[in-house]
Amino acid sequence: xxxxxxxxxxxxxxxxxxxxxxxxxxxxxxxxxxxxxxxxxxxxxxxxxxxxxxxxxxxxxxxxxxxxxxxxxxxxxxxxxxxxxxxxxxxxxxxxxxxxxxxxxxxxxxxxxxxxxxxxxxxxxxxxxxxxxxxxxxxxxxxxxxxxxxxxxxxxxxxxxxxxxxxxxxxxxxxxxxxxxxxxxxxxxxxxxxxxxxxxxxxxxxx
Numbered sequence: 001x002x003x004x005x006x007x008x009x010x011x012x013x014x015x016x017x018x019x020x021x022x023x024x025x026x027x028x029x030x031x032x033x034x035x036x037x038x039x040x041x042x043x044x045x046x047x048x049x050x051x052x053x054x055x056x057x058x059x060x061x062x063x064x065x066x067x068x069x070x071x072x073x074x075x076x077x078x079x080x081x082x083x084x085x086x087x088x089x090x091x092x093x094x095x096x097x098x099x100x101x102x103x104x105x106x107x108x109x110x111x112x113x114x115x116x117x118x119x120x121x122x123x124x125x126x127x128x129x130x131x132x133x134x135x136x137x138x139x140x141x142x143x144x145x146x147x148x149x150x151x152x153x154x155x156x157x158x159x160x161x162x163x164x165x166x167x168x169x170x171x172x173x174x175x176x177x178x179x180x181x182x183x184x185x186x187x188x189x190x191x192x193x194x195x196x197x198x199x200x201x202x203x204x205x206x207x
Contacts, residue, residue: 005035005089006204007083009098013166014134014155015143016185017192021136022094024193025200026054029092032206037086041097042074055187058153064110068117071102076124092204099125100133100172100180105154108168109161119133132203134196135173137166138185 008025010018022038030034042052051074054060055067062070075098086093099121107114136145140162147155173180183195201207 005087006092006132007087007095007130008093008098008200008203009095009130009133010136011100011104011133011169011180012082012139012185013096013140013143013169015146016138017146017189018134018136019096020136020189021192021196022096023204025190025196026094028116028197029094029200029204034204034206035089035091036094037082037091038094039078039082039096041078041095041101042071042152043078045074045077059155060153062153064106064112067108067110068102068112068120071106071124072124075099075102079114079125079128084099087128095130098130098133100135100169103172104165104168108171109165111164129178132199133176133180134199135169135180135182136185136192137170137182139166142186151207 010022010025024087026036041048042055043049044120051070055070058163064074083093083095102121103114103117107117108111141157143162170182173182181195181199183192185192
């Protein structure tokens with residue numbers, strides 16, 4: 001692959017503030033003349049958006065293995081149809097969630113085998129690993145205060161579930177400190193974005 005662009009992901013439990021930070025990062029990079037593409041997981045392709053509707057539907061019960069496979073399928077479509085062409089075109093991709101969410105939610109949260117999930121990542125993603133992952137870390141109580149009133153199927157999970165997911169994210173960060181940067185999500189939006197900008201400047205070599 002003739003890769004010219006950068007791939008940056010934003011992660012954290014629901015309500016951590018990652019989407020807000022991604023939008024601020026988008027504006028910041030556009031103002032500096034960089035070609036930015038914003039995508040979300042699951043989603044950002046016609047098939048992946050349909051899968052997203054299924055995964056977040058409160059009226060459906062989905063067993064953990066089926067849930068995992070749906071995320072992997074959506075990601076495989078995103079990689080082929082969106083991420084690879086954008087990287088080849090030299091764009092800076094900002095992605096709201098990626099495979100770390102699957103490891104954290106389905107692996108640590110649902111207690112599925114982590115090594116099996118990693119093999120599925122390799123199958124669906126191949127060499128297209130994020131250059132930088134920004135993990136906005138908050139506890140469960142903080143996340144609750146920031147969520148919208150209407151919750152989807154995953155947002156309605158228990159405190160115990162989200163504590164396992166948060167622990168999973170932090171375990172991922174400890175295993176890949178060069179890729180994953182942890183930022184304290186309890187700080188103000190401005191303080192968090194100051195740290196996000198520092199990460200972007202360092203990775204993209206911009207002022």
